[in-house]
Amino acid sequence: MTRLRTGGVRAAVGAVLALALTGALAGCSSTGGKRAEDARKAAEAQGRAAVDTPRWTFAMVTHSGDGDTFWDIVQKGAKQAAAKDNINFLYAHSDEAQQQAQLIDSYVAKGVDGLIVTLAKPDAMKAAVEKAVKAGIPVITVNSGAEQSKAYGALTHIGQDETVAGEAVGEALDKRGKKKALCVLHEQGNVGHEQRCAGTKKTFDGELVNLYVDGTNMPDVKASIEAKLQSDKDVDAVVTL
Template identity: 85%
Template sequence: MTRVRTGVRVLGAVLAAALGVSLAGCSATGGKRAEDARKQAAAEGRAAVTTPRWTFAMVTHSGAGDTFWDIVQNGAKQAAVKDNINFLYANSDEAQQQAQLVDSYIDKKVDGLIVTLAKPEAMKAVVAKAVKAGIPVITVNSGAEQSKVYGALTHIGQDETIAGEAVGDELDERGRKKALCVVHEQGNVGHEQRCAGAKKTFGGTMENLYVDGTNMPDVQASIEAKLQTDKSIDAVVTLGAPFADAAVQAVQSAGSEAEVDTFDLNAKVATALEDGKLGFAVDQQPYLQGYQAVDLLWLYRYNADVLGGGRPVLTGPQIITGADAAKLKDFAERGTR
């Protein structure tokens, strides 16, 4: 009987030891997997905070097919995932319709609004309505001068006048004498400020050319016709990355020797800079504009934090040349520069 009990105890001990090793292995494996998953989530920006799931809406003046705003949205969406935000987006290049979209989000009682003020007067009343309703507002990209006056927490973007002045200085350094500033959206205060800033510092002469930015063949044809008429133009400056390629095509078709330069950066612009088809680009970091807008709204809702001290939070300008483009090309191709 003693031997049987002893045998049972020994067998039990062996099984317990084996089970313990097995459980420890499972625990270690499971723990490692959980830790790996946590690290991966953090790396991808998916490690959400534990604050309430607020809803933020962004309404911009973007027209159809403008890749610049895809980059802004990529930044905003990344920050929204990190901050546990339900992110909504709408756009219209018609000022009144943009205001109506903002108004609809106010009616939905969103927890925060991000808006552009390309045509500020059309947006003034609706931004005031949002502020009165207790919805915090941050402006991005355009409208830095009106942002604080209208009641927004802060503005995120580049100073368009300073960006234009940087272009004028760069054109001088490159020895240019006569430039064309291609305005693809009439009435956009930011576009006018860019061209005016460039004229201010440029030692040569600069003329504005107004085109229909929603019709790319028209953009190319208008630039080509101007270059054929005036052979003294030695620089063409476009105010958005999608229009740079049309300008390059126009220069080639017109048989012109003009250099094409542009505001903003995307994958095509980075490649064209590297290949020498473009002289330089002015980067205002649109990804950062979207990311910071969502992040700063979250900080305000969570901790009443406001960045900038009442002054715009600048994301540009930065002059990008072919040498710089090689370093940024990978980021541009993934849609973050």
């Protein structure tokens, strides 16, 4: 691959990385992903890449556990965007923070041209992200860790403010006259989930109770929520994904 590391060229790689990620997120919709897929298929039919740009390699490392359908969709969108923009796309994941950091290190060692990472457990990601930045690899954070992204040296963060999102949920519960809500956190230690539930608690006039479950084990999630609702008849709302 072409090694591109400093100055304006690094900024150019970062810009393409951001565009590719935007395409990945568009892949979650019925229109953006279809356009990327149509462009890829048309290019393949003609025996060429979708665009005539350098063949860069971008890698995405997420905190997804096995069987997490949300991240399956994101990965699919990223692949479509990569095909459209002539990008060699690599993907790896682990719900174990230390393993996720090791995956980032492995891509740095391979000399990828750009990295997309999640910071669900930012403290464990700090050294790995900073190592990538020091190596001159543009990094964009996504989904979680907005507060730490800039401090770690990432170009930008793409995602919502989970505290603000939670506050909106609390306000919505108040408008509906709810009195006691269950806030389901489907990954232990995920800062985004904690912020979302804390934001809900901040604006909700009623009582909010957190419930931790394993989001990759749906039968367990269902059983845990059902058990909580059966044991506490005062709960009249559930906040979850």
